[in-house]
Amino acid sequence: MAKTDRVEPARGDTGEEQGSLRQLMEDLPLWKRPGYLIRRVHQLHYALFFEEVGDSDITPVQYGLMTILSTNPDIDQIAIATKLGIDRTNVADVLRRLERAGLVERRQSEIDRRAKLVRLTRAGREMLSRHYPDMTRAQTRLLACLNSKQREAFLDALVTIIEANNQFGRSSLTNEAGGTETKSARGRKKRSTE
Amino acid sequence: MAKTDRVEPARGDTGEEQGSLRQLMEDLPLWKRPGYLIRRVHQLHYALFFEEVGDSDITPVQYGLMTILSTNPDIDQIAIATKLGIDRTNVADVLRRLERAGLVERRQSEIDRRAKLVRLTRAGREMLSRHYPDMTRAQTRLLACLNSKQREAFLDALVTIIEANNQFGRSSLTNEAGGTETKSARGRKKRSTE
DNA sequence: GATAAAAAAGGGGTATACTGATCGATAATA
DNA sequence: TATTATCGATCAGTATACCCCTTTTTTATC
Numbered sequence: 001m002a003k004t005d006r007v008e009p010a011r012g013d014t015g016e017e018q019g020s021l022r023q024l025m026e027d028l029p030l031w032k033r034p035g036y037l038i039r040r041v042h043q044l045h046y047a048l049f050f051e052e053v054g055d056s057d058i059t060p061v062q063y064g065l066m067t068i069l070s071t072n073p074d075i076d077q078i079a080i081a082t083k084l085g086i087d088r089t090n091v092a093d094v095l096r097r098l099e100r101a102g103l104v105e106r107r108q109s110e111i112d113r114r115a116k117l118v119r120l121t122r123a124g125r126e127m128l129s130r131h132y133p134d135m136t137r138a139q140t141r142l143l144a145c146l147n148s149k150q151r152e153a154f155l156d157a158l159v160t161i162i163e164a165n166n167q168f169g170r171s172s173l174t175n176e177a178g179g180t181e182t183k184s185a186r187g188r189k190k191r192s193t194e
Numbered sequence: 195m196a197k198t199d200r201v202e203p204a205r206g207d208t209g210e211e212q213g214s215l216r217q218l219m220e221d222l223p224l225w226k227r228p229g230y231l232i233r234r235v236h237q238l239h240y241a242l243f244f245e246e247v248g249d250s251d252i253t254p255v256q257y258g259l260m261t262i263l264s265t266n267p268d269i270d271q272i273a274i275a276t277k278l279g280i281d282r283t284n285v286a287d288v289l290r291r292l293e294r295a296g297l298v299e300r301r302q303s304e305i306d307r308r309a310k311l312v313r314l315t316r317a318g319r320e321m322l323s324r325h326y327p328d329m330t331r332a333q334t335r336l337l338a339c340l341n342s343k344q345r346e347a348f349l350d351a352l353v354t355i356i357e358a359n360n361q362f363g364r365s366s367l368t369n370e371a372g373g374t375e376t377k378s379a380r381g382r383k384k385r386s387t388e
Numbered sequence: 389g390a391t392a393a394a395a396a397a398g399g400g401g402t403a404t405a406c407t408g409a410t411c412g413a414t415a416a417t418a
Numbered sequence: 419t420a421t422t423a424t425c426g427a428t429c430a431g432t433a434t435a436c437c438c439c440t441t442t443t444t445t446a447t448c
Contacts, residue, residue, distance in 0.1 A: 021319050024326055025264045030278075033333050035239040035254055037352035040279050042236040043435080044359045045229040050436095060229055061404065070219045078426060084224075085234050090405050092428065097403080114413045114426040125215050132218055139227050145358030146351060154351040157344055158231035164339030165238045237405075244406095255434065272396060284435050286398065291433075308396040308443045 045142050052134040052141075056127065057101070061086070063135055065094055066128050069104065069120045076115040085162075103127055239336050246328040246335075250321065251295070255280070257329055259288055260322050263298065263314045270309040279356075297321055 030036045049060045061084075068083050069075075077095065081088040095118060098104040103124035109115040120128070143151045224230045243254045255278075262277050263269075271289065275282040289312060292298040297318035303309040314322070337345045 021264050021323055024323065025261050028330060028333075030258060030261060031353060032349070033258075033329075034337055034349060034352070035243060035333055036258055037349065037356065038232060038236050038239055039254070039434095040356045041352055042232050043279070044356065045232055046435085048359065049229060059403070060233070064224060064227075064230055067219050067224060070215050076426070085237070086404085087406050088426080089407085089428075093404075109426095112414070112426080116427070129215055129218065135227075136222060139222075139229055142355065142359065143228055145354050150347070150351055150354075153344070153347055155226070155228060155231065157340060157348040157351075158228070158235055159225060160339050160344075161336065162231065162234045162238065165242065165336065233404095240405085253433070270396070280434085281436050282396085283398080283437085287434075303396095306396080306444070310397070 041142075045138065048141050049135070049138040052138040053131045056131060058127065058131060062094055062098055062103075063128070063131070065091070066098070066103065066120060066124055069118060070125070070128055073119045074117040076109070076112075076117060080118065098124070235336075239332065242335050243329070243332040246332040247325050250325060252321065252325060256288055256292055256297075257322070257325070259285070260292070260297065260314060260318055263312060264319065264322055267313045268311040270303070270306075270311060274312065292318070 046060060049063075053063070065080060065084055068080055072079070072083070075083075077091045078088050080095075081091045084091065086094075095104060095106065099106060102121060104118055105121050106116045106118050109117050143154065146154060240254060243257075247257070259274060259278055262274055266273070266277070269277075271285045272282050274289075275285045278285065280288075289298060289300065293300060296315060298312055299315050300310045300312050303311050337348065340348060
Protein backbone atom coordinates (compact mmCIF):
# COMPACT_ATOMS: atom_id res chain seq x y z
CA MET A 1 0.00 0.00 0.00
CA ALA A 2 3.01 2.27 0.09
CA LYS A 3 2.07 3.23 -3.39
CA THR A 4 -0.11 6.20 -2.61
CA ASP A 5 1.81 7.36 0.38
CA ARG A 6 3.87 9.73 -1.61
CA VAL A 7 2.05 12.64 -3.10
CA GLU A 8 1.99 13.08 -6.83
CA PRO A 9 2.84 16.66 -7.80
CA ALA A 10 -0.32 18.58 -8.58
CA ARG A 11 -0.83 19.81 -12.06
CA GLY A 12 -2.97 22.92 -12.28
CA ASP A 13 -6.43 22.62 -13.72
CA THR A 14 -7.89 21.38 -10.48
CA GLY A 15 -10.65 23.89 -10.87
CA GLU A 16 -12.87 25.08 -8.12
CA GLU A 17 -16.08 24.06 -9.79
CA GLN A 18 -14.92 20.57 -9.04
CA GLY A 19 -16.25 21.04 -5.54
CA SER A 20 -19.87 21.19 -6.57
CA LEU A 21 -19.43 18.31 -8.99
CA ARG A 22 -17.92 16.28 -6.25
CA GLN A 23 -20.83 17.10 -4.04
CA LEU A 24 -23.23 16.02 -6.75
CA MET A 25 -21.51 12.68 -7.12
CA GLU A 26 -21.45 12.11 -3.42
CA ASP A 27 -25.17 12.75 -3.20
CA LEU A 28 -25.78 9.75 -5.43
CA PRO A 29 -22.71 7.56 -5.20
CA LEU A 30 -22.31 4.43 -7.26
CA TRP A 31 -23.60 2.10 -4.59
CA LYS A 32 -26.91 3.92 -4.56
CA ARG A 33 -27.41 3.72 -8.31
CA PRO A 34 -29.55 0.74 -9.24
CA GLY A 35 -28.01 0.54 -12.68
CA TYR A 36 -24.54 0.22 -11.25
CA LEU A 37 -25.57 -2.35 -8.67
CA ILE A 38 -27.37 -4.42 -11.26
CA ARG A 39 -24.36 -4.43 -13.50
CA ARG A 40 -22.27 -5.72 -10.62
CA VAL A 41 -24.74 -8.46 -9.78
CA HIS A 42 -24.94 -9.40 -13.43
CA GLN A 43 -21.19 -9.86 -13.52
CA LEU A 44 -21.25 -11.87 -10.32
CA HIS A 45 -23.75 -14.24 -11.81
CA TYR A 46 -21.54 -14.69 -14.84
CA ALA A 47 -18.58 -15.46 -12.60
CA LEU A 48 -20.59 -17.95 -10.56
CA PHE A 49 -21.95 -19.59 -13.68
CA PHE A 50 -18.48 -20.08 -15.09
CA GLU A 51 -17.28 -21.44 -11.82
CA GLU A 52 -20.03 -24.04 -11.71
CA VAL A 53 -20.30 -24.93 -15.38
CA GLY A 54 -16.72 -24.07 -16.13
CA ASP A 55 -15.45 -27.35 -17.55
CA SER A 56 -17.59 -26.83 -20.60
CA ASP A 57 -17.38 -23.67 -22.62
CA ILE A 58 -21.03 -22.86 -22.32
CA THR A 59 -22.11 -19.37 -21.27
CA PRO A 60 -25.26 -18.19 -19.47
CA VAL A 61 -26.73 -16.75 -22.63
CA GLN A 62 -26.00 -19.89 -24.58
CA TYR A 63 -27.60 -22.01 -21.88
CA GLY A 64 -30.61 -19.73 -21.87
CA LEU A 65 -30.98 -19.91 -25.62
CA MET A 66 -30.77 -23.68 -25.55
CA THR A 67 -33.33 -23.75 -22.78
CA ILE A 68 -35.72 -22.05 -25.15
CA LEU A 69 -34.91 -24.53 -27.88
CA SER A 70 -35.63 -27.41 -25.54
CA THR A 71 -39.24 -26.34 -25.22
CA ASN A 72 -39.56 -24.71 -28.65
CA PRO A 73 -38.02 -26.88 -31.33
CA ASP A 74 -37.85 -25.50 -34.84
CA ILE A 75 -38.37 -21.85 -34.18
CA ASP A 76 -36.73 -19.12 -36.17
CA GLN A 77 -34.13 -16.70 -34.92
CA ILE A 78 -36.36 -13.72 -34.39
CA ALA A 79 -38.71 -15.79 -32.26
CA ILE A 80 -35.70 -16.80 -30.19
CA ALA A 81 -34.66 -13.18 -29.84
CA THR A 82 -38.12 -12.26 -28.65
CA LYS A 83 -38.29 -15.04 -26.10
CA LEU A 84 -34.75 -14.55 -24.85
CA GLY A 85 -34.96 -10.80 -24.77
CA ILE A 86 -31.82 -10.16 -26.75
CA ASP A 87 -31.17 -8.56 -30.07
CA ARG A 88 -31.74 -10.64 -33.18
CA THR A 89 -28.24 -10.00 -34.50
CA ASN A 90 -26.89 -11.27 -31.23
CA VAL A 91 -28.99 -14.41 -31.55
CA ALA A 92 -27.30 -15.10 -34.85
CA ASP A 93 -23.89 -14.67 -33.23
CA VAL A 94 -24.72 -17.01 -30.38
CA LEU A 95 -26.21 -19.58 -32.74
CA ARG A 96 -23.15 -19.52 -34.92
CA ARG A 97 -21.02 -20.50 -31.94
CA LEU A 98 -23.47 -23.15 -30.78
CA GLU A 99 -23.60 -24.61 -34.26
CA ARG A 100 -19.83 -24.64 -34.47
CA ALA A 101 -19.80 -26.58 -31.21
CA GLY A 102 -22.32 -29.03 -32.61
CA LEU A 103 -24.95 -28.20 -30.02
CA VAL A 104 -27.62 -26.89 -32.38
CA GLU A 105 -28.43 -27.33 -36.03
CA ARG A 106 -29.99 -24.87 -38.40
CA ARG A 107 -31.81 -25.60 -41.59
CA GLN A 108 -33.70 -23.54 -44.04
CA SER A 109 -37.44 -23.64 -43.55
CA GLU A 110 -39.16 -25.37 -46.40
CA ILE A 111 -42.19 -23.17 -46.01
CA ASP A 112 -40.62 -19.76 -45.58
CA ARG A 113 -37.26 -19.79 -47.23
CA ARG A 114 -36.19 -16.62 -45.47
CA ALA A 115 -36.34 -18.37 -42.13
CA LYS A 116 -33.80 -20.70 -40.60
CA LEU A 117 -35.24 -23.14 -38.12
CA VAL A 118 -33.11 -24.07 -35.16
CA ARG A 119 -33.16 -27.13 -32.96
CA LEU A 120 -30.93 -28.83 -30.46
CA THR A 121 -28.75 -31.71 -31.52
CA ARG A 122 -28.44 -34.79 -29.38
CA ALA A 123 -25.17 -33.38 -28.06
CA GLY A 124 -26.99 -30.18 -27.25
CA ARG A 125 -29.67 -31.95 -25.27
CA GLU A 126 -27.05 -33.96 -23.43
CA MET A 127 -25.11 -30.84 -22.57
CA LEU A 128 -28.23 -29.16 -21.30
CA SER A 129 -29.10 -32.12 -19.07
CA ARG A 130 -25.56 -32.63 -17.86
CA HIS A 131 -25.07 -29.06 -16.71
CA TYR A 132 -28.54 -28.49 -15.33
CA PRO A 133 -27.39 -29.06 -11.73
CA ASP A 134 -24.47 -26.68 -12.27
CA MET A 135 -26.74 -24.01 -13.67
CA THR A 136 -29.18 -24.26 -10.79
CA ARG A 137 -26.32 -24.19 -8.31
CA ALA A 138 -25.07 -20.93 -9.79
CA GLN A 139 -28.55 -19.46 -9.43
CA THR A 140 -28.85 -20.69 -5.87
CA ARG A 141 -25.46 -19.49 -4.78
CA LEU A 142 -26.05 -16.01 -6.11
CA LEU A 143 -29.03 -15.53 -3.82
CA ALA A 144 -27.80 -17.71 -0.97
CA CYS A 145 -27.19 -14.61 1.10
CA LEU A 146 -30.89 -13.75 1.15
CA ASN A 147 -33.50 -15.48 3.24
CA SER A 148 -36.40 -17.03 1.42
CA LYS A 149 -38.65 -14.06 1.96
CA GLN A 150 -36.06 -11.60 0.68
CA ARG A 151 -35.30 -13.91 -2.20
CA GLU A 152 -38.90 -14.04 -3.26
CA ALA A 153 -39.29 -10.28 -2.98
CA PHE A 154 -36.13 -9.80 -5.00
CA LEU A 155 -37.28 -12.06 -7.81
CA ASP A 156 -40.68 -10.43 -7.79
CA ALA A 157 -39.08 -7.03 -8.08
CA LEU A 158 -36.97 -8.16 -11.03
CA VAL A 159 -40.01 -9.48 -12.87
CA THR A 160 -41.94 -6.33 -12.08
CA ILE A 161 -39.16 -4.17 -13.47
CA ILE A 162 -38.89 -6.22 -16.62
CA GLU A 163 -42.59 -6.14 -17.29
CA ALA A 164 -42.89 -2.44 -16.53
CA ASN A 165 -40.04 -1.46 -18.84
CA ASN A 166 -40.65 -4.06 -21.45
CA GLN A 167 -41.17 -1.63 -24.24
CA PHE A 168 -37.51 -0.67 -24.35
CA GLY A 169 -34.82 -2.37 -26.27
CA ARG A 170 -34.84 -3.81 -29.73
CA SER A 171 -36.58 -6.99 -28.75
CA SER A 172 -39.30 -6.81 -26.18
CA LEU A 173 -39.91 -9.86 -24.10
CA THR A 174 -43.04 -11.83 -24.63
CA ASN A 175 -44.29 -13.43 -21.50
CA GLU A 176 -43.62 -16.87 -22.88
CA ALA A 177 -46.26 -18.72 -24.82
CA GLY A 178 -48.00 -15.44 -25.29
CA GLY A 179 -48.60 -14.01 -28.71
CA THR A 180 -45.53 -12.91 -30.56
CA GLU A 181 -46.91 -9.42 -30.65
CA THR A 182 -44.57 -7.92 -33.18
CA LYS A 183 -41.71 -6.09 -31.62
CA SER A 184 -43.13 -3.00 -33.25
CA ALA A 185 -39.74 -1.57 -34.01
CA ARG A 186 -40.26 1.24 -31.60
CA GLY A 187 -38.34 4.44 -31.87
CA ARG A 188 -35.34 4.47 -29.62
CA LYS A 189 -33.18 6.26 -32.03
CA LYS A 190 -30.39 8.03 -30.43
CA ARG A 191 -26.78 9.00 -30.88
CA SER A 192 -25.95 8.43 -34.54
CA THR A 193 -26.84 12.03 -35.09
CA GLU A 194 -23.60 13.90 -35.62
CA MET B 195 -48.38 -15.00 -37.61
CA ALA B 196 -50.01 -16.86 -40.44
CA LYS B 197 -46.58 -18.08 -41.26
CA THR B 198 -46.30 -20.67 -38.54
CA ASP B 199 -49.80 -21.93 -38.96
CA ARG B 200 -48.56 -24.36 -41.50
CA VAL B 201 -46.65 -27.23 -40.05
CA GLU B 202 -43.05 -27.68 -40.90
CA PRO B 203 -42.29 -31.29 -41.86
CA ALA B 204 -40.78 -33.12 -38.94
CA ARG B 205 -37.27 -34.36 -39.25
CA GLY B 206 -36.53 -37.43 -37.19
CA ASP B 207 -34.32 -37.12 -34.18
CA THR B 208 -37.12 -35.85 -32.00
CA GLY B 209 -36.08 -38.33 -29.38
CA GLU B 210 -38.24 -39.04 -26.42
CA GLU B 211 -35.55 -38.32 -23.89
CA GLN B 212 -36.49 -34.82 -24.86
CA GLY B 213 -39.52 -35.24 -22.61
CA SER B 214 -37.51 -35.36 -19.41
CA LEU B 215 -35.29 -32.53 -20.54
CA ARG B 216 -38.33 -30.47 -21.31
CA GLN B 217 -39.70 -31.23 -17.87
CA LEU B 218 -36.40 -30.16 -16.32
CA MET B 219 -36.49 -26.85 -18.14
CA GLU B 220 -40.08 -26.23 -17.22
CA ASP B 221 -39.29 -26.82 -13.56
CA LEU B 222 -36.94 -23.84 -13.62
CA PRO B 223 -37.96 -21.69 -16.56
CA LEU B 224 -36.08 -18.59 -17.54
CA TRP B 225 -38.29 -16.21 -15.64
CA LYS B 226 -37.44 -17.99 -12.40
CA ARG B 227 -33.70 -17.83 -12.92
CA PRO B 228 -32.22 -14.84 -11.13
CA GLY B 229 -29.31 -14.70 -13.53
CA TYR B 230 -31.58 -14.40 -16.51
CA LEU B 231 -33.79 -11.78 -14.87
CA ILE B 232 -30.79 -9.73 -13.82
CA ARG B 233 -29.42 -9.78 -17.34
CA ARG B 234 -32.72 -8.48 -18.61
CA VAL B 235 -32.87 -5.69 -16.04
CA HIS B 236 -29.29 -4.80 -16.81
CA GLN B 237 -30.18 -4.38 -20.45
CA LEU B 238 -33.24 -2.33 -19.59
CA HIS B 239 -31.13 0.05 -17.59
CA TYR B 240 -28.80 0.46 -20.52
CA ALA B 241 -31.73 1.22 -22.79
CA LEU B 242 -33.14 3.75 -20.33
CA PHE B 243 -29.77 5.36 -19.84
CA PHE B 244 -29.33 5.82 -23.57
CA GLU B 245 -32.79 7.19 -23.89
CA GLU B 246 -32.15 9.82 -21.23
CA VAL B 247 -28.54 10.67 -21.94
CA GLY B 248 -28.78 9.84 -25.59
CA ASP B 249 -27.70 13.09 -27.17
CA SER B 250 -24.18 12.51 -25.94
CA ASP B 251 -22.27 9.36 -26.67
CA ILE B 252 -21.65 8.53 -23.06
CA THR B 253 -22.43 5.06 -21.71
CA PRO B 254 -23.34 3.93 -18.19
CA VAL B 255 -19.92 2.45 -17.60
CA GLN B 256 -18.20 5.57 -18.85
CA TYR B 257 -20.34 7.74 -16.62
CA GLY B 258 -19.59 5.47 -13.68
CA LEU B 259 -15.88 5.60 -14.35
CA MET B 260 -15.95 9.37 -14.57
CA THR B 261 -17.94 9.50 -11.35
CA ILE B 262 -15.05 7.77 -9.67
CA LEU B 263 -12.60 10.19 -11.21
CA SER B 264 -14.62 13.12 -9.93
CA THR B 265 -13.99 12.08 -6.36
CA ASN B 266 -10.63 10.41 -6.93
CA PRO B 267 -8.44 12.54 -9.16
CA ASP B 268 -5.11 11.10 -10.26
CA ILE B 269 -5.65 7.46 -9.54
CA ASP B 270 -4.18 4.70 -11.62
CA GLN B 271 -6.11 2.27 -13.78
CA ILE B 272 -6.06 -0.68 -11.44
CA ALA B 273 -7.46 1.43 -8.63
CA ILE B 274 -10.25 2.45 -10.98
CA ALA B 275 -10.92 -1.17 -11.84
CA THR B 276 -11.16 -2.04 -8.17
CA LYS B 277 -13.52 0.79 -7.36
CA LEU B 278 -15.70 0.28 -10.43
CA GLY B 279 -15.75 -3.47 -10.15
CA ILE B 280 -14.71 -4.19 -13.71
CA ASP B 281 -11.73 -5.86 -15.23
CA ARG B 282 -8.57 -3.81 -15.50
CA THR B 283 -8.15 -4.44 -19.19
CA ASN B 284 -11.64 -3.15 -19.68
CA VAL B 285 -10.77 0.00 -17.77
CA ALA B 286 -8.01 0.62 -20.28
CA ASP B 287 -10.49 0.20 -23.13
CA VAL B 288 -12.99 2.60 -21.61
CA LEU B 289 -10.29 5.13 -20.82
CA ARG B 290 -8.99 5.01 -24.35
CA ARG B 291 -12.43 6.02 -25.63
CA LEU B 292 -12.87 8.69 -23.00
CA GLU B 293 -9.45 10.11 -23.81
CA ARG B 294 -10.27 10.10 -27.50
CA ALA B 295 -13.40 12.09 -26.68
CA GLY B 296 -11.34 14.54 -24.67
CA LEU B 297 -13.14 13.77 -21.41
CA VAL B 298 -10.17 12.45 -19.47
CA GLU B 299 -6.44 12.82 -19.67
CA ARG B 300 -3.76 10.33 -18.79
CA ARG B 301 -0.21 11.04 -17.87
CA GLN B 302 2.64 8.97 -16.66
CA SER B 303 3.10 9.09 -12.92
CA GLU B 304 6.31 10.81 -11.99
CA ILE B 305 6.70 8.63 -8.95
CA ASP B 306 5.81 5.22 -10.30
CA ARG B 307 6.59 5.19 -13.96
CA ARG B 308 4.58 2.03 -14.50
CA ALA B 309 1.40 3.84 -13.56
CA LYS B 310 -0.67 6.17 -15.65
CA LEU B 311 -2.68 8.64 -13.61
CA VAL B 312 -6.08 9.62 -14.89
CA ARG B 313 -8.15 12.71 -14.30
CA LEU B 314 -11.13 14.45 -15.79
CA THR B 315 -10.62 17.27 -18.20
CA ARG B 316 -12.74 20.38 -17.98
CA ALA B 317 -14.90 18.98 -20.75
CA GLY B 318 -15.25 15.80 -18.75
CA ARG B 319 -16.41 17.62 -15.65
CA GLU B 320 -18.86 19.64 -17.69
CA MET B 321 -20.26 16.53 -19.32
CA LEU B 322 -20.65 14.89 -15.94
CA SER B 323 -22.54 17.88 -14.55
CA ARG B 324 -24.65 18.39 -17.62
CA HIS B 325 -25.92 14.83 -17.75
CA TYR B 326 -26.34 14.31 -14.04
CA PRO B 327 -30.11 14.90 -14.21
CA ASP B 328 -30.38 12.49 -17.14
CA MET B 329 -28.45 9.82 -15.30
CA THR B 330 -30.58 10.12 -12.18
CA ARG B 331 -33.73 10.07 -14.28
CA ALA B 332 -32.67 6.79 -15.85
CA GLN B 333 -32.12 5.35 -12.39
CA THR B 334 -35.46 6.61 -11.17
CA ARG B 335 -37.41 5.39 -14.16
CA LEU B 336 -36.01 1.91 -13.90
CA LEU B 337 -37.44 1.47 -10.42
CA ALA B 338 -40.49 3.67 -10.89
CA CYS B 339 -42.68 0.58 -10.91
CA LEU B 340 -41.77 -0.24 -7.32
CA ASN B 341 -43.10 1.55 -4.28
CA SER B 342 -40.58 3.10 -1.96
CA LYS B 343 -40.55 0.14 0.37
CA GLN B 344 -40.00 -2.34 -2.44
CA ARG B 345 -37.40 -0.08 -3.94
CA GLU B 346 -35.44 0.06 -0.74
CA ALA B 347 -35.64 -3.68 -0.24
CA PHE B 348 -34.52 -4.21 -3.81
CA LEU B 349 -31.49 -1.96 -3.46
CA ASP B 350 -30.63 -3.58 -0.14
CA ALA B 351 -30.80 -6.99 -1.73
CA LEU B 352 -28.49 -5.90 -4.53
CA VAL B 353 -25.92 -4.57 -2.10
CA THR B 354 -26.21 -7.70 0.01
CA ILE B 355 -25.62 -9.90 -3.01
CA ILE B 356 -22.62 -7.90 -4.12
CA GLU B 357 -21.02 -7.95 -0.73
CA ALA B 358 -21.70 -11.64 -0.19
CA ASN B 359 -20.25 -12.68 -3.54
CA ASN B 360 -17.55 -10.10 -3.67
CA GLN B 361 -14.73 -12.58 -3.85
CA PHE B 362 -15.67 -13.66 -7.37
CA GLY B 363 -14.57 -12.05 -10.53
CA ARG B 364 -11.26 -10.53 -11.36
CA SER B 365 -11.89 -7.29 -9.57
CA SER B 366 -13.40 -7.56 -6.17
CA LEU B 367 -14.75 -4.29 -4.95
CA THR B 368 -12.35 -2.64 -2.51
CA ASN B 369 -10.36 -5.86 -2.27
CA GLU B 370 -8.28 -6.40 0.86
CA ALA B 371 -9.87 -9.75 1.61
CA GLY B 372 -7.57 -12.73 1.38
CA GLY B 373 -7.26 -14.84 -1.72
CA THR B 374 -9.88 -17.56 -1.18
CA GLU B 375 -9.20 -18.98 -4.64
CA THR B 376 -12.21 -21.33 -4.46
CA LYS B 377 -12.36 -23.92 -7.19
CA SER B 378 -11.01 -21.96 -10.12
CA ALA B 379 -12.53 -24.41 -12.53
CA ARG B 380 -11.67 -22.21 -15.45
CA GLY B 381 -8.34 -20.98 -14.32
CA ARG B 382 -10.13 -18.00 -12.94
CA LYS B 383 -7.47 -16.48 -10.87
CA LYS B 384 -7.65 -13.39 -8.84
CA ARG B 385 -4.65 -11.45 -7.87
CA SER B 386 -4.31 -12.71 -4.37
CA THR B 387 -2.41 -10.42 -2.13
CA GLU B 388 -1.29 -12.70 0.66
C1' DG C 389 24.46 -4.12 -6.11
C1' DA C 390 22.49 -8.15 -8.49
C1' DT C 391 18.54 -10.95 -8.81
C1' DA C 392 13.89 -12.49 -8.04
C1' DA C 393 9.10 -11.28 -7.18
C1' DA C 394 5.34 -8.32 -7.87
C1' DA C 395 2.80 -4.62 -9.84
C1' DA C 396 0.99 -1.60 -13.86
C1' DA C 397 -0.09 -1.40 -18.41
C1' DG C 398 -0.90 -3.27 -22.79
C1' DG C 399 -1.74 -6.79 -26.72
C1' DG C 400 -4.33 -10.65 -28.53
C1' DG C 401 -8.36 -13.29 -28.40
C1' DT C 402 -13.33 -14.27 -27.47
C1' DA C 403 -18.25 -13.51 -26.10
C1' DT C 404 -22.20 -10.55 -25.36
C1' DA C 405 -25.11 -6.75 -27.02
C1' DC C 406 -26.96 -3.20 -29.90
C1' DT C 407 -27.06 0.14 -34.00
C1' DG C 408 -27.49 0.82 -38.90
C1' DA C 409 -27.64 -1.08 -43.33
C1' DT C 410 -28.33 -4.48 -46.96
C1' DC C 411 -30.30 -8.45 -49.38
C1' DG C 412 -33.36 -12.12 -50.62
C1' DA C 413 -37.95 -14.05 -49.89
C1' DT C 414 -42.63 -13.38 -48.90
C1' DA C 415 -47.01 -10.80 -48.48
C1' DA C 416 -50.01 -7.17 -49.70
C1' DT C 417 -51.69 -4.05 -52.95
C1' DA C 418 -52.47 -1.51 -57.15
C1' DT D 419 -48.88 -9.08 -63.04
C1' DA D 420 -46.06 -5.68 -61.25
C1' DT D 421 -44.92 -2.90 -57.56
C1' DT D 422 -44.41 -2.17 -52.84
C1' DA D 423 -43.93 -3.22 -48.19
C1' DT D 424 -42.48 -6.21 -44.82
C1' DC D 425 -39.96 -9.81 -42.84
C1' DG D 426 -35.85 -12.96 -41.70
C1' DA D 427 -31.16 -13.14 -41.84
C1' DT D 428 -26.79 -11.20 -42.10
C1' DC D 429 -22.80 -7.80 -42.26
C1' DA D 430 -20.10 -3.93 -40.53
C1' DG D 431 -19.10 -1.22 -36.69
C1' DT D 432 -18.79 -0.13 -31.81
C1' DA D 433 -18.82 -0.86 -26.71
C1' DT D 434 -18.59 -3.73 -22.67
C1' DA D 435 -16.24 -7.47 -20.28
C1' DC D 436 -13.17 -11.08 -19.42
C1' DC D 437 -9.24 -14.32 -20.19
C1' DC D 438 -4.05 -15.24 -20.98
C1' DC D 439 0.45 -13.53 -21.81
C1' DT D 440 4.25 -10.11 -22.23
C1' DT D 441 6.90 -5.84 -21.26
C1' DT D 442 8.50 -2.40 -18.26
C1' DT D 443 9.20 -0.71 -13.86
C1' DT D 444 9.33 -1.11 -8.99
C1' DT D 445 10.05 -3.54 -4.72
C1' DA D 446 11.98 -7.14 -1.99
C1' DT D 447 15.65 -10.33 -1.01
C1' DC D 448 20.08 -12.15 -1.14
